[in-house]
Every structure is written in C-alpha cells, then in structure tokens.
Amino acid sequence: xxxxxxxxxxxxxxxxxxxxxxxxxxxxxxxxxxxxxxxxxxxxxxxxxxxxxxxxxxxxxxxxxxxxxxxxxxxxxxxxxxxxxxxxxxxxxxxxxxxxxxxxxxxxxxxxxxxxxxxxxxxxxxxxxxxxxxxxxxxxxxxxxxxxxxxxxxxxxxxxxxxxxxxxxxxxxxxxxxxxxxxxxxxxxxxxxxxxxxxxxxxxxxxxxxxxxxxxxxxxxxxxxxx
Amino acid sequence: xxxxxxxxxxxxxxxxxxxxxxxxxxxxxxxxxxxxxxxxxxxxxxxxxxxxxxxxxxxxxxxxxxxxxxxxxxxxxxxxxxxxxxxxxxxxxxxxxxxxxxxxxxxxxxxxxxxxxxxxxxxxxxxxxxxxxxxxxxxxxxxxxxxxxxxxxxxxxxxxxxxxxxxxxxxxxxxxxxxxxxxxxxxxxxxxxxxxxxxxxxxxxx
Ligand SMILES: Nc1ncnc2c1ncn2[C@@H]1O[C@H](COP(=O)(O)OP(=O)(O)O)[C@@H](O)[C@H]1O
Ligand SMILES: [Mg+2]
Numbered sequence: 001x002x003x004x005x006x007x008x009x010x011x012x013x014x015x016x017x018x019x020x021x022x023x024x025x026x027x028x029x030x031x032x033x034x035x036x037x038x039x040x041x042x043x044x045x046x047x048x049x050x051x052x053x054x055x056x057x058x059x060x061x062x063x064x065x066x067x068x069x070x071x072x073x074x075x076x077x078x079x080x081x082x083x084x085x086x087x088x089x090x091x092x093x094x095x096x097x098x099x100x101x102x103x104x105x106x107x108x109x110x111x112x113x114x115x116x117x118x119x120x121x122x123x124x125x126x127x128x129x130x131x132x133x134x135x136x137x138x139x140x141x142x143x144x145x146x147x148x149x150x151x152x153x154x155x156x157x158x159x160x161x162x163x164x165x166x167x168x169x170x171x172x173x174x175x176x177x178x179x180x181x182x183x184x185x186x187x188x189x190x191x192x193x194x195x196x197x198x199x200x201x202x203x204x205x206x207x208x209x210x211x212x213x214x215x216x217x218x219x220x221x222x223x224x225x226x227x
Numbered sequence: 228x229x230x231x232x233x234x235x236x237x238x239x240x241x242x243x244x245x246x247x248x249x250x251x252x253x254x255x256x257x258x259x260x261x262x263x264x265x266x267x268x269x270x271x272x273x274x275x276x277x278x279x280x281x282x283x284x285x286x287x288x289x290x291x292x293x294x295x296x297x298x299x300x301x302x303x304x305x306x307x308x309x310x311x312x313x314x315x316x317x318x319x320x321x322x323x324x325x326x327x328x329x330x331x332x333x334x335x336x337x338x339x340x341x342x343x344x345x346x347x348x349x350x351x352x353x354x355x356x357x358x359x360x361x362x363x364x365x366x367x368x369x370x371x372x373x374x375x376x377x378x379x380x381x382x383x384x385x386x387x388x389x390x391x392x393x394x395x396x397x398x399x400x401x402x403x404x405x406x407x408x409x410x411x412x413x414x415x416x417x418x419x420x421x422x423x424x425x426x427x428x429x430x431x432x433x
Contacts, residue, residue, distance in 0.1 A: 124275050125301035130291030130365075135317045143304055223304065225345045 004198055013175050014183070014199070020092065021179040021203070024166070025159040028099035033152050036104045040111025040151075041140070044119055055112065061105035066098075070165030073098040077169065090171035098165040103155040110154065114147040115140075149218065153211070160207055228272075228288070228367070228399065233281035235271055242267050242423040244281070250430075251286065251366075252397035254389065254413050256404065259420030265403045268420070269295060269369050272401065288366050291318075295369035300356030302344040307336060307355060310344045314363040322362075330358055334384060350376050357385060361392065369401045374410055386410050 008014050043055065075081050077089040077097075088094035122143050126136040141148070163181040170177030172186065180203050187196040228251065233244040242264045249255055257265050270276040272283060273295040285293075294314075303310050311331065312322040331337040334354045339347060347355060353373055360368060374382060390413070392398055404411055419427040 121301055124297065125303075127275055127290075128273060128295040128297065128301075128360075129314050129317065130294065130363075131317050139303075146304075223343045223345070226347060226349075 004195075008198070008202065013178070016175045017178045017180050017183045018202075018206075020177065021160060021181070022206075023092065024095055024099055024179065025156055027096050028103055028159045029152055029156040031096070031100045032103035032107050032155050033148075035100070036107025036151070036155070037111050037148060039104070039108035041115055041119075043108070043112050044115035058105050058109045058112070062109045064102070064105070065164065066102050066162050066166075067164030067168065069102050070098055070168035073101065073165065074168050089169065090173060090177055092170070092177060095166050095170045095177060098169045099159050099162060102162065102165060103158050106158060107151045107155045110151040111148065114144060114151070118144060118147070149214075153214075157207070160203065228286060229284040230272075231282050231284070233271060233283065234279050235267060235276060236279055237267060237276075240264065240267065240423060242271070244268065244425055247418065247425055247428075249399060249401070250416065251399045252393075253415040254393070254400040254402065256402050256411060256414035256417040257420060258403075258417055263420045264423040265420055266298065266371055267423075269371050269401060269403065272367075273369055292365050293367040293369070294360045294363075294365040296353075296356050296360050296371060296373040298371045298373075300352050300373070302347075302352055302355065305344060306341050307331070307344045307347065308340045310355060311359050311362060314359060318363060320363070327362070330362070333388075334358055334381070350378060350381060353377060354381055354384075357388075361388060364392075364396065365398065367399045367401070371403050372405065374402075374404045382410060386413060389413060 039058075043051070043058075073094065074089065076083045077086070077094050078084055079089070088097065119140055122140050123136060126139055131139060161181065163185055166177075166179050167182050167185065170179070170182070172178050172182045178186075180199055184196045184199050187193070187199070228249040230244050230247040230249070232246070233242070235242045240262075257268070259265055267276065271278055273293060274290055275295070303313065308327065308331075311327060315322045328337060328340070331340055334357075336347075336351060336355060336358075339351065344352070344355060353376060357370075357373060374385060377385070389400065389410070402410065402414070415431045417429045418425055419429075
C-alpha cells in the first residue's frame with residue numbers, strides 16, 4: 001500500500017489528474033456558488049410572470065445527467081459549433097464551463113428552498129429593527145451562512161465526483177484534461193481494478209481532509225436551540 | 228399617528244379601520260379576541276404588510292424609528308450580546324458595554340451574555356427581544372403578545388422599564404396583551420377590536 005502511494009505520488013500523470021480534479025472542483029464550486037446563491041435568493045425575493053416555471057425547470061436541472069450537459073457543451077464548443085472559435089474544447093476552461101452549468105442549478109435550487117423557509121422571518125425582523133436594504137442583505141447572508149455553506153459543499157461534492165461531462169468536454173487527455181474520475185474510468189476499461197480502487201479511495205480521503213479543514217475554520221460554540 | 232380608511236384583505240380575513248388616532252407619547256392597549264386582526268393591524272403600522280387602501284399618517288416619524296416585537300421573537304443565530312446591540316450596530320452607534328451589561332443584569336441575563344441566543348428559555352428570549360427593542364430608543368414601540376410567558380418578576384421589570392422610558396422621553400406604545408396584569412394598568416388608552424374593526428376607544432383621564 002505504501003509502495004503504491006509512493007508510486008502514485010511520483011507519477012506525473014496521476015499528480016496532474018489530482019491537480020486538475022481539485023482545480024475544477026474549486027473553480028466550478030466558486031463560480032456556481034456566485035451564480036447559484038444569487039439566483040436562489042433573487043428567486044425568493046422577486047415575483048415575476050413565469051416564476052413557477054423557472055422554479056420547475058430549476059428542479060429538473062438539479063437532476064440532469066451530467067453527460068447530457070457535457071454533450072451540449074461539446075456541441076457548443078466543437079470547432080464547427082457556435083462557440084468553436086473560442087477553442088475551448090478539450091481545455092480546462094471548457095470543462096469548467098460544463099461543470100458550472102451542472103452545479104449552478106443544484107446550488108440555486110437548494111438556496112431557493114432554504115431561502116423560502118428562513119428569509120421571510122429575517123426580512124420581517126430587519127424591518128422591525130429599521131435595517132436598510134443592504135443591511136438586510138447582509139443579515140440574510142449572516143443568518144443563512146450554515147445553509148449556504150452546505151449548498152456549496154454539495155456543489156463541491158458533485159464536481160469532484162463528476163465523470164461524464166468532464167470526459168466528453170475535456171477529452172480525457174493524459175497530463176492535461178484527465179481527472180481522477182476519468183482516470184479511474186479508463187483504468188477500469190483496461191481491466192486494471194486495484195489502481196482504480198486505490199485512486200477512488202485517495203479521492204475520498206482528500207475530500208474528507210478538506211471537510212475537516214473547513215469544519216475547523218468555521219467551528220463555533222455549541223448552538224443548540226431551545227424549542 | 229392618524230389612521231384613515233385603512234383596509235387590508237388577507238385570505239378570508241378583512242381588516243377595516245375607518246379612523247383611529249393614536250396619541251403620541253402614550254401607552255395604548257389593543258384588546259380583542261383571538262383572530263380579530265390585532266396582529267394584522269400591528270403589521271400594517273410597522274410596514275410589514277402593505278394596505279390595500281387607506282393611509283397611515285406617521286406625523287413625521289420615520290420607519291426606522293418604529294420597532295415591533297413580534298409574537299415569536301426573532302433572535303439572530305449568534306450570542307445574546309450581539310443580538311442586543313444589533314440595532315445600534317446598524318445605526319453606526321458604538322454600544323456602551325457597561326450600560327449594556329447593566330441592562331442585561333437587570334433582566335437577569337448577564338450570565339448568558341455570551342450564550343447562543345436561541346438556547347435561551349422562552350421567557351428569556353422575550354426579555355432579550357424587549358431589551359433589544361428598547362436600546363435604540365425608538366419613538367414607536369409595538370408589542371405583540373410579548374408579555375405572555377413571563378413570570379411576575381419579569382413583568383414587573385418590563386413595567387419599570389416602560390415607566391422609566393416614559394419619564395425620560397415618552398414613546399408611543401402599542402401593546403397587545405391577553406393577560407390583565409401589571410402592564411395593562413399602564414395603559415393610557417385602550418382600543419377594542421372585533422372582527423377586523425375597532426369598536427370602542429377608552430381614553431384614560433388626565
Ligand atoms: N397570511 C395569512 N393568510 C390567511 N389568513 C391570515 C393570514 N394572516 C392572518 N390571517 C387571518 O387573519 C385573521 C386575523 O389574524 P391576526 O391578526 O393574527 O389575529 P390576532 O388578533 O389574534 O392577532 C385570522 O383569522 C387569521 O387566520
Ligand atoms: Mg396575534
């Protein structure tokens with residue numbers, strides 16, 4: 001096992017896959033959080049014609065198969081596609097676009113549902129305190145920080161575990177757009193299982209360590225509610 | 228404060244206030260059975276609800292000078308102290324910690340100063356929400372059943388704090404309270420409601 005670990009960490013291609021995986025996960029979580037949180041909160045705040053349809057579409061997109069998104073982005077980015085001139089196919093920015101498209105609806109849908117549950121009471125409270133518009137926005141973020149964090153963690157988890165879209169749009173190019181999950185997928189197709197499982201475990205362990213770090217940085221005193 | 232022809236329909240409920248004048252600087256009680264529209268009325272005054280029709284003349288009082296303690300007080304997910312100073316913080320006023328401690332001490336909440344506000348008992352929560360509404364010295368203070376769940380001692384404290392405030396710089400109070408107790412004896416005017424209407428006003432002499 002230790003031999004294997006040393007092997008893994010000295011293999012340039014594997015290191016690149018790890019780097020690409022986490023870069024993508026952080027990048028797409030960040031972008032999707034900005035779009036998703038804004039969309040979720042705005043959707044709660046404003047009513048407009050067609051809002052219910054937008055919400056239904058959002059819920060549907062939360063469960064859209066990543067390969068489908070991958071295929072669409074592929075068609076958009078391929079050389080003869082509408083955005084072909086940008087030359088983003090088989091590049092990391094291209095993969096980032098695909099992943100952001102997959103994760104944004106997940107985050108906005110979750111944020112919207114939390115917002116519907118908690119924001120009305122916060123808004124009423126803000127009025128009673130005489131808070132201004134931006135102070136109210138700030139208060140909403142402060143009060144919902146745990147929920148928003150959870151939405152982001154969910155988005156991160158989706159990104160790190162995603163295979164289909166990343167494979168299609170990235171092209172699984174060794175040392176460049178290959179990720180940990182697409183490596184595993186390739187290993188499996190070559191009948192190499194032990195390394196695949198090893199990489200899978202490695203991915204989980206790294207995600208776990210990340211979680212521990214996050215918890216460490218946002219640990220707070222006991223916050224039991226008294227009902 | 229003068230209210231004219233105020234009308235609000237929520238679901239099957241209709242509130243109709245033809246005319247009501249609320250004398251400033253006085254303590255007003257609003258009395259009526261469950262579901263007669265007291266909360267809806269107070270929310271209209273606070274600006275939480277918008278009327279379908281009609282008009283409230285605040286006579287120069289700004290929205291941020293009005294506060295309301297809702298039936299279930301909202302406590303922020305933070306400490307007791309941070310809750311207490313929140314209205315000062317958003318007004319850019321630096322709180323005088325000694326004065327705040329004294330206030331908490333009077334309410335028996337000093338020991339809980341750093342405690343998570345939502346872990347307080349329900350009576351303590353109401354006391355905290357009361358102190359929080361008082362600390363920035365608003366001109367209109369609306370209390371929607373804030374006084375239920377309180378022990379006799381806390382009720383006495385509320386009464387004292389209200390009287391103190393009235394001596395210093397009289398605020399306009401609108402109080403809904405079911406129990407006929409100490410605080411109700413402070414009422415300088417009582418407005419009776421029935422099925423969404425004000426049916427009777429009693430103004431105390433002197
Ligand atoms: N959001 C709402 N939707 C439907 N009905 C409501 C709503 N808010 C209040 N009502 C109704 O309005 C009436 C008055 O409510 P309220 O003012 O809360 O009564 P109370 O005088 O006990 O405070 C009640 O019958 C209540 O069911
Ligand atoms: Mg009520």
